[in-house]
Amino acid sequence: MKKKWKDMEQTLRAAESAEPPAGQKERILARAAALPQDTAAAPAASSRRRRTAYWKLASAFAVFAVILSASVAHFGGKAMTNEADISLTDRTSGELYATYADTTGGLPLATGAVDYTKAEACESYACDAPSEKDAMGMDGAAAEGGAPVGLPAQNQQLAAGLLTAGEWCDNDDFAFFQSVLNHNDWYPYQEVYSLSIHDRLAVTVSDGQGAPVQNAAVTLNDAQGSALYSAVTDHAGRAYLFALSEEAAQAAVSVAVSGPDGASVTESVPDGADSLAVTLGSAGSKPQILDLMFVIDSTGSMSDELYYLQNELNDVIQTVAADHPEMQIRLSVNFYRDEGDAYVVLPFDFTDDIAAGLKALAAQFADGGGDYPEAVDSALANALNGHDWSDGSVKLLYLVLDAPPHSEDEAVVSRIGELIPAFAAEGIRVIPVASSGVDTETEFFLRNLAALTGGTYTFLTNDSGIGGDHLEPTIGEYAVRPLNELLIEITNRYCG
Structure with a gap:
């Protein structure tokens, strides 16, 4: 033998x-x-x-x-x-x-x-x-860092564009998202995660000439002026404010907006309104910094796609940097596994040394894990609190994973419930990349995470023939595209 x-x-x-x-x-x-x-x-x-x-x-x-x-x-x-x-x-x-x-x-x-x-x-x-x-x-990973049998070794060069993916933004069709959330297959997870979206207000902020105001702070307040939910406008001047309880939905009375140049205004929320247009005196300056973070599940179950993903993300990072010479690109790559593994979170600081960031990206391999859920909450907590995000920047967090957090643990669920609105308030848009092995619970979690932070949901598909089976998401029609092209387009979109 x-x-x-x-x-x-x-x-x-x-x-x-x-x-x-x-x-x-x-x-x-x-x-x-x-x-x-x-x-x-x-x-x-x-x-x-x-x-x-x-x-x-x-x-x-x-x-x-x-x-x-x-x-x-x-x-x-x-x-x-x-x-x-x-x-x-x-x-x-x-x-x-x-x-x-x-x-x-x-x-x-x-x-x-x-x-x-x-x-x-x-x-x-x-x-x-x-x-x-x-x-x-x-989970099929080669022991202690060797390349999984039947997959390319990590010294083998692969072209980008092999993995295929789709995108679905639930904030673009929120009524459909609400119907999915209340479906019999999804509804129980609202209780599992103590996460229920009762209402949403879509706010659009523009200047006197109708130009979108990017990076404006937007807050939904009650009658006493206490904040119920906060967000930051994107490239199109949009921010989404959510009521995560029936009490919050009934208490919301006003929206306070503060532009990047200091201009501010407060508007009342009409009864029954699901959208609100706000005008500021000026649009302020366009963001000059892109904080680009990748948080990647590196447990054994990711072994079927991790190396391909590393090649795709390498191409995404280099292309985005070339597409935006006018912006300072700050890159952070981070990896996580689970409790009891060699590490729970392996994070790297933001850096404008793209080559160094790419080295850190290429060095990781899939190993560890054991049960299905992983330490997603620890990775997200580190992403939010363990890094120096820039003021006034475009903030994007790509979360690459194939399993949910430990939702059986009440402490984990509580932690996630605190992290999601905190990401939204900081203007950090979470963009999941759902890989092979994702189930309905994971899709529920990731789509809520994306919607509540103003991000968008992306997912790998079976079209490439690479990796294990990929869950067909509960969405409408979508286009299948090479993953690298899709993530480049999304990143450039948010940069404006």
Whole structure:
């Protein structure tokens, strides 16, 4: 058995390092580039089926090319070089420390990582290759950081645009969202999370010329002037104020708006109103900073897609930075697992050194976990309170995950109930990226999180043929797009 494992390991490594036959890679990329990118003009169901077939055909061509090349190289007697044997698991502690050490251009660990030192991080990454006994870890992840069997090793370069995704913004069709929330399949989760949206007021803030006012603070108040809910206007001058109880819905009487230049106004809320237009004297200055944060589930169940996601997010970050030379881009990448794992939250400070941020992104691997829920609440608490968000910036938080928080724990539920309105008040828009394995409870949680913070819901789809099965969300028609293109478009949209 050991010999068989060794032979299989060498064959897989040969496949990772081998080049496809001449011209094959270009033909595959050409086929992929020719795939339709917009389903809006065709019926969604048939369009989605065609796209699934195209993606799977392209994926099949790619897999065939790599396997054929590996077979020629391996069975044709080609000697494997030392370079071909190098993989993520062969890196030394010194090499990994260089990724994080401040003196070599890496990123310092952020607030909240006190229980996970740099030395421990290096030790976690510098592991031996998996043995026959422990080759597979929790939820299909390779033990102690090795690449999951059947997936690309982390030293194998992949093109971005392989994962497919869709988007749905519940604030754009709030009546539909309310009907979903009250459906029999969803309604029980309102009690589970002590989270119930009783009413919503959509506020639009503009200047005297009708231009949207971005980054205006908007607060829903009761008759005594006490705040019931607060939010910050987006690129279109919109902010969404929610009543999370029947008492709050009945008590709301006014909206106070304060612009980025200090101008302020208070408007009464008409009875039964679900929207309100407010005019300020001036729009103020446009934000010059983008605070871009990624919070990523790195437990074992993410092993089927994590490396692909790292490649996609790498492309998103670099493209957004290139698209906005006029803005200062501050990047923070953070990872989380669960209680009892090597770390619960592994955060990195905001930095304008994009290259250092990308190194931190690429260094992580999937491991740990155990039960289905994960420490989502700890990750969100660190994201809000453990980082130095800029004043007057565009604030986006992409939450990449495949499992819900520990909703069976009342303390966790209470914590989440405090975090969500706090994100909204700070103008931090949470944009979930739902991965394979997400269930109805997780969808409920993520869509509420996105709506209540002024974000939007995104989700991976089966069209790419990558990873496990993806839950079809309870939404209307949507377009299937490459994930990287979708996240770039969303980020640019919020930047204005």
